Amino acid sequence: MLEHDVVIVGGGLAGCRAALELCRQVPEINLALVAKTHPIRSHSVAAQGGIAATLKNVDDQDSWEAHAFDTVKGSDYLADQDAVALLAQEAPEVVIDLEHLGVLFSRLPDGRIAQRAFGGHSHNRTCYAADKTGHAILHELYNNLGRYGVTIYEEWYVLRLIVEDQEAKGIVMYHLLDGAVQVLRAKAVMFATGGYGRTFNTTSNDFASTGDGLAMAAQAGIPLEDMEFVQFHPTGLYPAGVLISEAVRGEGAYLINSEGERFMSTYAPSRMELAPRDITSRAIATEIRQGRGIRLDGRVGGPFVYLDLRHMGEAKIMSRVPFCWEEAHRLAGVDAVHEPIPVRPTVHYSMGGIPVNTDGQVRSGSEGLIAGFFAAGECACVSVHGANRLGSNSLLECVVYGRRTGAAIAQLLPARKLPAINEAQYLQEAHQMLQELLDQEGDRRIHTVRQQFQDTLTEHCGVFRTQALMEQGLAQIHQLRQELTQIRLDDKGKLWNTEITEALELRSLMTVGEVILTGALHRRESRGAHSREDYPQRDDSQFLKHTLAYVSAAGIDVQYLAVNLSLFEPQERKY
Ligand SMILES: Cc1cc2nc3c(=O)[nH]c(=O)nc-3n(C[C@H](O)[C@H](O)[C@H](O)COP(=O)(O)OP(=O)(O)OC[C@H]3O[C@@H](n4cnc5c(N)ncnc54)[C@H](O)[C@@H]3O)c2cc1C
Numbered sequence: 001m002l003e004h005d006v007v008i009v010g011g012g013l014a015g016c017r018a019a020l021e022l023c024r025q026v027p028e029i030n031l032a033l034v035a036k037t038h039p040i041r042s043h044s045v046a047a048q049g050g051i052a053a054t055l056k057n058v059d060d061q062d063s064w065e066a067h068a069f070d071t072v073k074g075s076d077y078l079a080d081q082d083a084v085a086l087l088a089q090e091a092p093e094v095v096i097d098l099e100h101l102g103v104l105f106s107r108l109p110d111g112r113i114a115q116r117a118f119g120g121h122s123h124n125r126t127c128y129a130a131d132k133t134g135h136a137i138l139h140e141l142y143n144n145l146g147r148y149g150v151t152i153y154e155e156w157y158v159l160r161l162i163v164e165d166q167e168a169k170g171i172v173m174y175h176l177l178d179g180a181v182q183v184l185r186a187k188a189v190m191f192a193t194g195g196y197g198r199t200f201n202t203t204s205n206d207f208a209s210t211g212d213g214l215a216m217a218a219q220a221g222i223p224l225e226d227m228e229f230v231q232f233h234p235t236g237l238y239p240a241g242v243l244i245s246e247a248v249r250g251e252g253a254y255l256i257n258s259e260g261e262r263f264m265s266t267y268a269p270s271r272m273e274l275a276p277r278d279i280t281s282r283a284i285a286t287e288i289r290q291g292r293g294i295r296l297d298g299r300v301g302g303p304f305v306y307l308d309l310r311h312m313g314e315a316k317i318m319s320r321v322p323f324c325w326e327e328a329h330r331l332a333g334v335d336a337v338h339e340p341i342p343v344r345p346t347v348h349y350s351m352g353g354i355p356v357n358t359d360g361q362v363r364s365g366s367e368g369l370i371a372g373f374f375a376a377g378e379c380a381c382v383s384v385h386g387a388n389r390l391g392s393n394s395l396l397e398c399v400v401y402g403r404r405t406g407a408a409i410a411q412l413l414p415a416r417k418l419p420a421i422n423e424a425q426y427l428q429e430a431h432q433m434l435q436e437l438l439d440q441e442g443d444r445r446i447h448t449v450r451q452q453f454q455d456t457l458t459e460h461c462g463v464f465r466t467q468a469l470m471e472q473g474l475a476q477i478h479q480l481r482q483e484l485t486q487i488r489l490d491d492k493g494k495l496w497n498t499e500i501t502e503a504l505e506l507r508s509l510m511t512v513g514e515v516i517l518t519g520a521l522h523r524r525e526s527r528g529a530h531s532r533e534d535y536p537q538r539d540d541s542q543f544l545k546h547t548l549a550y551v552s553a554a555g556i557d558v559q560y561l562a563v564n565l566s567l568f569e570p571q572e573r574k575y
């Protein structure tokens with residue numbers, strides 16, 4: 001059995017930042033980081049637009065209180081305000097620390113870190129490295145881990161979280177290279193496994209964003225929080241769905257419908273293109289529904305609108321958002337200096353996740369914690385985003401809460417012993433599960449079942465939702481679940497068997513998708529990204545509370561958790 005003081009699952013920004021903090025605070029630590037991808041291929045590397053912090057380099061009127069207020073208002077008042085306060089207060093310090101690590105932020109002429117406008121933020125506070133911010137940060141963090149001697153298990157797929165008697169003891173993992181299975185025990189386990197964009201058919205997310213960590217936690221009896229809040233980013237490139245960063249609108253681009261109108265004047269006159277994402281995505285979806293979308297041949301009534309950069313000029317486009325120009329050029333054949341880019345909403349971010357407190361400790365329910373289990377980043381829900389995340393707050397969450405979680409684990413370590421684990425039993429169960437998968441005799445293919453599942457969730461739990469639509473969606477997912485046992489794998493080998501991991505990821509997707517739909521069905525109101533046509537108003541009297549969904553063989557049980565409202569009174573949300 002493998003043994004480490006701490007194991008972190010996930011090599012994105014949250015996992016790497018937590019690892020760095022542990023190495024700084026406990027230099028002699030025996031730390032492992034496991035990732036199913038190479039760490040620098042984690043989805044964090046694709047983050048484009050930037051990271052928010054009130055450095056006041058561009059706007060000296062900014063303050064952490066303003067950042068906190070924008071975040072809480074953006075969240076439609078569902079965010080936990082104690083967690084938001086920490087996020088905003090610690091932001092300048094973590095960004096300066098990144099800069100000291102060597103992250104190449106874009107600069108003002110006087111050499112200080114540049115800051116741009118972003119949706120829902122009332123001041124220019126987003127720090128950036130052109131439109132490759134995630135790349136710049138993740139590479140620096142990862143390089144630093146090498147210096148501290150962290151053991152990296154790259155391209156190991158974690159199959160199972162070991163929880164016994166409300167205590168996390170370790171993980172079971174599978175080596176993609178040769179099919180080896182190992183049990184790893186540790187004094188503390190941390191998940192930083194990222195999001196689940198691949199539950200939908202159109203997403204900006206990486207192929208690896210399949211919600212495995214969420215599914216493993218759920219399977220271990222841990223509730224998932226606020227999973228119905230799925231962020232649709234307004235500007236996915238049509239038709240690929242890849243992201244055209246909000247930084248493009250931050251730098252001044254317009255959204256235009258088939259009439260040539262800047263239609264955001266109807267939906268958010270004071271913020272226009274820089275309204276929060278839920279509002280902007282609904283605006284685009286409404287324009288398209290009402291026949292003011294555009295078709296590829298330029299005629300009206302099509303499935304996208306235009307993002308128009310032309311007035312910004314070539315010099316600004318190429319210096320501030322060069323990667324977005326390149327994406328549009330490479331994937332849609334559009335030269336954004338001279339032509340508008342076709343865009344429509346794309347699934348982008350998971351506001352919900354594994355419930356944690358502000359030290360990253362995982363909750364076992366509305367009261368109580370799972371001993372030795374931590375989570376941070378997109379897979380966690382400390383609830384700084386509530387019902388809708390503001391752009392550039394997620395990278396920030398990863399570094400602020402990655403650091404806090406690393407520090408909390410460092411505090412706890414002296415009091416924890418390596419737990420006892422029945423290794424033979426866990427190995428036997430894992431081998432049996434894998435063998436059963438290889439031996440399945442059906443005639444269904446992974447990709448067709450996955451496609452049907454992704455289409456179902458997209459159609460039945462998209463930007464606009466209704467009870468009837470979601471009930472049909474759930475019934476279809478229950479049907480598709482049966483088909484999981486009829487999937488046939490062609491590759492029966494051990495070496496680099498990608499069919500096995502795809503089949504396992506499909507199971508994760510289905511678990512997560514069912515929780516999203518169930519939470520959405522129970523939440524009979526519209527708040528942030530969750531928009532119900534049958535309940536169009538926010539209902540604070542009944543639903544100003546977090547959803548906690550428990551998965552079991554008997555089905556999904558929905559309970560609730562109070563929201564922390566320590567800073568601001570809920571108000572009507574207008575822009
Ligand atoms: C295209 C794009 C652009 C974005 N731009 C911005 C931006 O400009 N600003 C901003 O604030 N946010 C942005 N976001 C959001 C932000 O990038 C993410 O929320 C954040 O990077 C998530 O980091 P993470 O560390 O939580 O997870 P990730 O970076 O997704 O990493 C997850 C890790 O978990 C590992 N893993 C998962 N499952 C398993 C398993 N079963 N076994 C082993 N390992 C596993 C993966 O291999 C990976 O290493 C963007 C997101 C996208 C998709």
